Amino acid sequence: MTEAASGYCGHCFCIGCFGCSLSSSFRCPTCREPVVDLVRQFTVEQIAAHIPLLKDVALQVGVTLAQKELELDSSRRGLSELEMYKAKAQRLEAELQAASLRFANLREQCEAVAALQKQTEEDVEELQKQNLQLHEELRLLRQEARESEEALQRAKLLENAVVNMMEDSHSMLNVVIGTGWQELCEPMSENQVWQKLGLHAAQHSTCSIAEFGVVREYLQDLGQECMGNMSLGISQDMRFKLEYYGSNQHVFNEIEIEGCVQVEGRQLTFLGVRSASSRRYDGEGPEVPSDEHLALPPLKGLLCSRGDSTWIVLFEFSACAQISIFNAADIILLKDPVKHFTGYQRLAW
Structure with a gap:
């Protein structure tokens, strides 16, 4: 996967392939959700970049193990001296253990990469929920702002009446108290x-x-x-x-x-x-x-x-x-x- 990108739905594609798809429809090819803008997924790119390497390493380890096993069989059949056979067998077993350890380390790395990918998907989902919640709160705030503006305009009537009369006339204010x-x-x-x-x-x-x-x-x-x-x-x-x-x-x-x-x-x-x-x-x-x-x-x-x-x-x-x-x-x-x-x-x- 090259230059991975996704919409807010979280489905990832190569940015070039994604661009070709968006030229005909601004929707995710997988879930058909609307795509507002593209987000680069660097974590997915890193995961994709490691997959070929892991395959090559696993293949090399498998080939090496097969070769070592053939050499071991050949040594067992061809060697006449028991001491030489034992020495070579010990060496091959040591190499086999080292290869097994390396393979176990690679498997742990693969599991860590898979866990990272899962966490990334969960983070993307949580961000989408927060984005929706923020849009709703923004709508409510705008509505409250309009209502507050109307109340403020009404309140200014009384404030201006009290303060301006006192500042301009410097007179004791005799107020006829009206309803409301x-x-x-x-x-x-x-x-x-x-x-x-x-x-x-x-x-x-x-x-x-x-x-x-x-x-x-x-x-x-x-x-x-x-x-x-x-x-x-x-x-x-x-x-x-x-x-x-x-x-x-x-x-x-x-x-x-x-x-x-x-x-x-x-x-x-x-x-x-x-x-x-x-x-x-x-x-x-x-x-x-x-x-x-x-x-x-x-x-x-x-x-x-x-x-x-x-x-x-x-x-x-x-x-x-x-x-x-x-x-x-x-x-x-x-x-x-x-x-x-x-x-x-x-x-x-």
């Missing part, structure tokens, strides 16, 4: 929730703070011009602090809410007490300070994430916190607000 908006948020496991909060990197520290916030500038709220900054911090030991300061019709408000936060999946529950103060700066009379402490009902929140953006939605915040300057029931606070708001001031923890 939570479907655009990525699902999160319990470990991912802690990672999104930013508390997973300091599990043995009580100094780690996850900060969320927004900035409001010159927003018409209930027909009144107002401005302010809102910050929410969550500590490693699950305490929280919420600060708001801003002005509304010459009234400066400072509001603080402190307490503890409970995390169940993506659901957040803030249990705290509010303290507030306000001063009038209208220039008519002295400043009028007022202080109060008020236990609040639980504040409900939801941790959301899409891509690199993470935010917390506080539901019915204005009603629960009893803050009249907000005209939106639900408030969104973006993670790491200092990256998005030039006017943001960090939480005074």
Whole structure:
């Protein structure tokens, strides 16, 4: 066999003969499987190259053995002296044993070549199975890529809406929560929730703070011009602090809410007490300070994430916190607000 080659089916032929067959049909002459491309089978060539040599050696050994046997018979008949006969017989027996040993070695080599050929055929079969499996996995990956691309396009709508509005306007985001908006948020496991909060990197520290916030500038709220900054911090030991300061019709408000936060999946529950103060700066009379402490009902929140953006939605915040300057029931606070708001001031923890 000269220049052995095969298709993926593993049947081998001389590459010239194979080429003649393929000129009329691109199928294996043995099993009729389609031939995509030819693979050189160097192992088969080596085996084929050794076969004539093995035949010649075996023939030579057989001839030599026959000649030695004839010489032995001739010596037995022709020699008259017993000593000469014994010496020659011993020499011929030694040569016969050497030839037998050589023949046994050649037989072992033939068996090794046969085992190598069998292993090669098994390897070719396994490669064919892996090739089919890879084609199937590639098809599934392409299908998943198309589905992921469609989901990504839908998710970009929410991400762009949140980030672009905050970066462009630097205003506190008043969001009208519509039906189906939570479907655009990525699902999160319990470990991912802690990672999104930013508390997973300091599990043995009580100094780690996850900060969320927004900035409001010159927003018409209930027909009144107002401005302010809102910050929410969550500590490693699950305490929280919420600060708001801003002005509304010459009234400066400072509001603080402190307490503890409970995390169940993506659901957040803030249990705290509010303290507030306000001063009038209208220039008519002295400043009028007022202080109060008020236990609040639980504040409900939801941790959301899409891509690199993470935010917390506080539901019915204005009603629960009893803050009249907000005209939106639900408030969104973006993670790491200092990256998005030039006017943001960090939480005074």
